[in-house]
Amino acid sequence: MKFKLITVIFLSLALIESAVAQDNDSSDIAEKEDVYDFVLISTKYQNSFHFLGRDFGENIPLLTADLMYYFNSGIYFNASSIKFLQADLPWQYALSLGYNKDLSETTDINVSYTQFLVNEVSDVTGIQNLGFLQATFGWEWGFLYSNIQGQFLFNEETDYFISSSHSRYFEFDQKLFNKITLSFEPKFTLMAGTSQFYQTGYDLSGQENLELEKLQLLSWEAVLPITFGIGYWDIGFHTRYINPLNLPSFDSSTKRFIFSVQTSYAIPIKKSKRL
Template sequence: MRFTSLVILICITSFKVQAQQDSIKKTTITLAALYSSNVSYYGQATNEKLPYVLVNATVRFPIGIYLSGGSYKLLNYGSGISETDIGAGFDHDFNDNFSTGIAYTRSFFPENSPLLQASNENNLNLSVKYAWPWIKTSLSTDYAFGKQDDIFISLAHSKEIGIGTLFNEKNTLTLEPAIELVAGTRHFYESYTIEKSKREKSNGKGKSPVSPGNSNSTITTTVSSDSFNILSYNFKLPLSLSRANYLAEISYQLSLLGPKAEAELKRQQSFFGLAFYYQF
């Protein structure tokens, strides 16, 4: 939500303009607008390309509690809102290097949604972050539940590299390459396949896909949904320009699926994104 690495709250709840250290001493409001060339659900994407835009608002209080709400619009699917999220969470910094967080997100999807995550309307996230001398490490666990239940674990390493300034010393350019490994279960894919079959039938595209060796099945899966396997390897390269109250970002992500990925998911996918954040 993160559609990441959904998800989930799309990293807006940890707004990157943290250079202004006084922001943690007062209530802040962060507004965000994002564009992505495709939907990524923990690095996974369907064969159908779904570019989208997102708007979000997050209110963060000095004690570490925050509230967030946002809406997504798929640019090539339907005429209404494609997803609405509301969430709440709590972050705690033990020191300059070590922090933890807990967050809950409730998502609302329209009927016949083409999104992989449409059956998991709820998401509970636990995260731990540690800044080593040379890299930052993040370990995140998500329990996604609703019509289906899934567990996802993400391990990421990143390195913030200061490039310099643009126009004047107040505009800072930063590059933060990251690698991420995601593992989890696949119950969400069962619901996605069923809903996809319904959409194809209603559009007159014929019979639903059939699993090899089972002519009575309408669900296409390659591994057990209960199996906990590698879902994706993600390589991220965001370039950001920040000032006192805003941050603009352009990003690229390359995702490679694990060896037991479903046939209808793209095994290699590139994502391009643009984002703008403003904090009051």
């Protein structure tokens, strides 16, 4: 039974996009947001897709490109294009609107909605009108930065998820060659949610006692992103170990490492300086 990949594949970009936005919020943008807007341009190669820790027994690399406008007020718009390196999968696109705000010196929130679009004919049902809503609360406490995120996936059926991440940002005091800033941020994430998304991709006739609407643990993952910063350029290398949990018998996903490389450039747009 061949799994119809495309719905869950391009939802993975919502998670990727969220992580990129969170990382940017804690770097140069946060330092300059009083006087600057930013245009952020990024591209990414990943050696295999994943969604909720699942690769569905497939190994499909992907390329993404993002263009974001980040206002100093914390509002941002993002446009994404996604190309899966498999011939029978169409180009996919995503439009996002979000808001990021520091509530205090140690807490912040991020809320966003993403609408996915496909402009080619596809025999996969349920992919032309997908929405993804997420809200995140972050807290800097002691040694760790922790956040909790609620997510809703609007498709033929509505799924909901909750995840919690814990990380710590490190940056070397001395610049490499007096120009390059080296930083890394190990992170651990645990996710739970419902599993009605399987109904879009699988023929579930004859399957019993699936309880797809039941909230249960879906995955945990550990990530080590290493970033080289040169001025407004960032080049990042991510190593991610993913462990799917509570897999149904028909899902052939396995534990695995996933690797990616990302390049981004921030263009500052000077605004009127606040007094």
